[in-house]
Amino acid sequence: MSDFFTATVLFSTLAAGIRLSTPFLFAGLGEMVGQKSGVLNLGVEGVMLLSAFFAYWTALSTGSLWLAVLVGTLVGLLMGVVYGLITVVFHAEQGISGIGIFLFGLGFSDLMFQEKVGTPKFTSKLPSVDIPLLSDIPHVGVAFFQHSAMTYAAFVMVPLVMILLRRTTFGTNVRAAGENPESADSLGVSVARIRFSAIVIGNTLAGVAGTALVLELGIFQPNLTAGRGFIAIALVYFGAWRAPGVMAGALLYGVVEATVITWKALGIIPRSLSDISAMAPAVITIAALVILARRVKPPAALTQPFSRH
Amino acid sequence: MATDTDIPMLEMRGITKRFPGVLANDAVDLTVRSGEVHTLLGENGAGKSTLMKILFGLYQPDEGEIRLNGEAIEVESPSFAIAHGIGMIHQHFMLVPTLTVAENVALGTRSTRWPLTDLPVVSRRVEEISEKFGLAIDPSIEVWKLAVGERQRVEIIKALYRDARLLVLDEPTAVLTPQEVEEFFGILNEMRSTGHGLIFISHKLREVVAISDEITVLRNGRVTGHTTPAESDRHQLATMMVGREVSLAPDRPEIEPGESRLVIRNLVVESDRGTTAVDGLDLDVRAGEIVGIAGVSGNGQRELAEVIAGLRDAETGSSVQINGVEVVGLGARIARDAGLAYVPEERMRDGAIGDFTVSENLVLVDHGSEEFSRRGLLRFGVIRRHSQELVDRFEVKTPGLDTATSTLSGGNIQKLILARELASGPTVLLAAQPTRGVDIGAAEYIHEQIIEQRSGGAAALVVSEDLDELMGIADRIAVMFEGRIMGIVEIEDATREALGLMMAGVHEGSPA
Numbered sequence: 001m002s003d004f005f006t007a008t009v010l011f012s013t014l015a016a017g018i019r020l021s022t023p024f025l026f027a028g029l030g031e032m033v034g035q036k037s038g039v040l041n042l043g044v045e046g047v048m049l050l051s052a053f054f055a056y057w058t059a060l061s062t063g064s065l066w067l068a069v070l071v072g073t074l075v076g077l078l079m080g081v082v083y084g085l086i087t088v089v090f091h092a093e094q095g096i097s098g099i100g101i102f103l104f105g106l107g108f109s110d111l112m113f114q115e116k117v118g119t120p121k122f123t124s125k126l127p128s129v130d131i132p133l134l135s136d137i138p139h140v141g142v143a144f145f146q147h148s149a150m151t152y153a154a155f156v157m158v159p160l161v162m163i164l165l166r167r168t169t170f171g172t173n174v175r176a177a178g179e180n181p182e183s184a185d186s187l188g189v190s191v192a193r194i195r196f197s198a199i200v201i202g203n204t205l206a207g208v209a210g211t212a213l214v215l216e217l218g219i220f221q222p223n224l225t226a227g228r229g230f231i232a233i234a235l236v237y238f239g240a241w242r243a244p245g246v247m248a249g250a251l252l253y254g255v256v257e258a259t260v261i262t263w264k265a266l267g268i269i270p271r272s273l274s275d276i277s278a279m280a281p282a283v284i285t286i287a288a289l290v291i292l293a294r295r296v297k298p299p300a301a302l303t304q305p306f307s308r309h
Numbered sequence: 310m311a312t313d314t315d316i317p318m319l320e321m322r323g324i325t326k327r328f329p330g331v332l333a334n335d336a337v338d339l340t341v342r343s344g345e346v347h348t349l350l351g352e353n354g355a356g357k358s359t360l361m362k363i364l365f366g367l368y369q370p371d372e373g374e375i376r377l378n379g380e381a382i383e384v385e386s387p388s389f390a391i392a393h394g395i396g397m398i399h400q401h402f403m404l405v406p407t408l409t410v411a412e413n414v415a416l417g418t419r420s421t422r423w424p425l426t427d428l429p430v431v432s433r434r435v436e437e438i439s440e441k442f443g444l445a446i447d448p449s450i451e452v453w454k455l456a457v458g459e460r461q462r463v464e465i466i467k468a469l470y471r472d473a474r475l476l477v478l479d480e481p482t483a484v485l486t487p488q489e490v491e492e493f494f495g496i497l498n499e500m501r502s503t504g505h506g507l508i509f510i511s512h513k514l515r516e517v518v519a520i521s522d523e524i525t526v527l528r529n530g531r532v533t534g535h536t537t538p539a540e541s542d543r544h545q546l547a548t549m550m551v552g553r554e555v556s557l558a559p560d561r562p563e564i565e566p567g568e569s570r571l572v573i574r575n576l577v578v579e580s581d582r583g584t585t586a587v588d589g590l591d592l593d594v595r596a597g598e599i600v601g602i603a604g605v606s607g608n609g610q611r612e613l614a615e616v617i618a619g620l621r622d623a624e625t626g627s628s629v630q631i632n633g634v635e636v637v638g639l640g641a642r643i644a645r646d647a648g649l650a651y652v653p654e655e656r657m658r659d660g661a662i663g664d665f666t667v668s669e670n671l672v673l674v675d676h677g678s679e680e681f682s683r684r685g686l687l688r689f690g691v692i693r694r695h696s697q698e699l700v701d702r703f704e705v706k707t708p709g710l711d712t713a714t715s716t717l718s719g720g721n722i723q724k725l726i727l728a729r730e731l732a733s734g735p736t737v738l739l740a741a742q743p744t745r746g747v748d749i750g751a752a753e754y755i756h757e758q759i760i761e762q763r764s765g766g767a768a769a770l771v772v773s774e775d776l777d778e779l780m781g782i783a784d785r786i787a788v789m790f791e792g793r794i795m796g797i798v799e800i801e802d803a804t805r806e807a808l809g810l811m812m813a814g815v816h817e818g819s820p821a
Contacts, residue, residue, distance in 0.1 A: 184405070
């Protein structure tokens, strides 16, 4: 255990935690924007898988990471349009539609992988971008300032999403559509358009999340996300529909995951328990969710399709 | 006062709107002038809301034309209506509780700093409007923190912010105390003097007579009369509205109350949000009397009713006895067995099951009893006979016993619930908002039934936000404010003013 409590190990564990939290942060923020507008998206996992595969395939066949990021993002955007059509235009039940998107993403990414790639091959990974000067600070530099551009971007998204929701007319409309769509409608705000846009933003971020995950690993495999998309949804509740809350949840999850990995490597967790310890992040996050469950209510119109009577 | 009396502000001519199986508006005419309060009077389903939804662009008329300041317009959407100076104050407030006053006001308008919001600019204009019309409000406060009367001011400010010249006010006084109604009428007078046109929708005849310049009466989708307060009194208006003679004050035979049947001591109840909803309440209801619970909604009435009915737990130390039996926290069955009948506020949530048939709902409480089932099997013959008897006796208008209950009108659903509850001969009757959303005819009947129970020796507790209703049927009125009884007055001594002050939290006798 004493091996763990050295500055080097602690800070590198923190660095890994921050890196691991990146996909959760993107997906969680995206899910939050959608929920704020009144639409629950249970399909995050599926969108992440699709984006992850197409980003990976692009990187594999072109060698360009930037093109991979672009493709992964666009796949998310496209899935946003699809989900928007299903839920906003056709008023389908959101829970079931989301599960449908998940199953489609799971199956289709697997199928495409078997057809187009077959045996797993490594692509190049996202390079780490060292922030000048700051990255040279002992320990702290490793933990905070030697990450990929995707990780920095995820944390920059936090204030951006806050500004979007709190300080823009679009954000005000999103919150109105999620709390009282009749009210927004009576003032000439198109609830359909607002929700559609929020869904597209949310799914695009889910796509980015899948892309960040796969390019961090440099390899794709079926069901690569392994439930991360669902955890991201839980993080929205954990974070009480606030961007900093979602960030705290994402970091908690990432750091716990990194700690488990480190402990395994150091032999603190015996091999025989490694399967059980893999559950730790999920269990701890759920426990925190239950304990910290504040009396914060979800957007009042969440999951309710809107139409004039 | 009026600037241009020749051309009316609004003319709706020959408006007809059909829905499948219903003629909601049948060649309706309505003319509103600038600087006028024009009341649309009619029962639920008379076509007032449909007409106003057409004016506001929520529905398109099948026939007829709308002229605004002499110019024919086609109101294709709410945005169009707003852009043309038509504002609507909806009965159920169209506010987003989690947004601030300024955010609510600015919603859907152009921001001067787009894509960012310009809340300081909005707030300044809100303050200007507040000052001009006497609508005091803090623009930076979140709407959920506001009292009902204040929320209504936000709604009015929203309309005035959009430069509405013609305002539709859909039952705006339903949620206000008598004093708040007075204030509200002051605001209307202010708007009238600035040349706004006001359409006032209400079925509270006292208020209609007090504020209107013109009155148009609707019944079954048609205009059945046009009058002014000078020409018609409340009684005549009620007759025009219902289409037959109605008695506004039901007969209440004098009887001496007997022993206490419902005894409430030190009742403390938490609300769903974890705040104290009922805060140490004591109350006795005796045999042969009707006690009315008055108060602005949200002062613990709902929680009080739910505890008595066994649907909600109370804090330890609370006591509710029905005919001497303690019922707190023991569930609805114990309360019913002790002699309680319950007519709940949310009639489609707590009172009846919409997808069930009339007959099923009529035995919903007793379907497990020996009378209606044998060895777990329902006795359909007995149930049908019993249901038919109740439907006839309580004048429930239904196509048949197997009709889905949700297809009946509000008044008939309420009669059905009343029929089931009164069939067992209760000794304690608890009725919450028994006539809300019910037409005058059915309301009259429901009142008669409650009075009949009371005269037959039952103890009745009636919770209502309609002071006129309580003043018509109750023997005593208790006013609830913030979970406590502010005071109890005998009906002979009850005045609207005194009750209104108590509803606003001012103690009897203390300086206002």
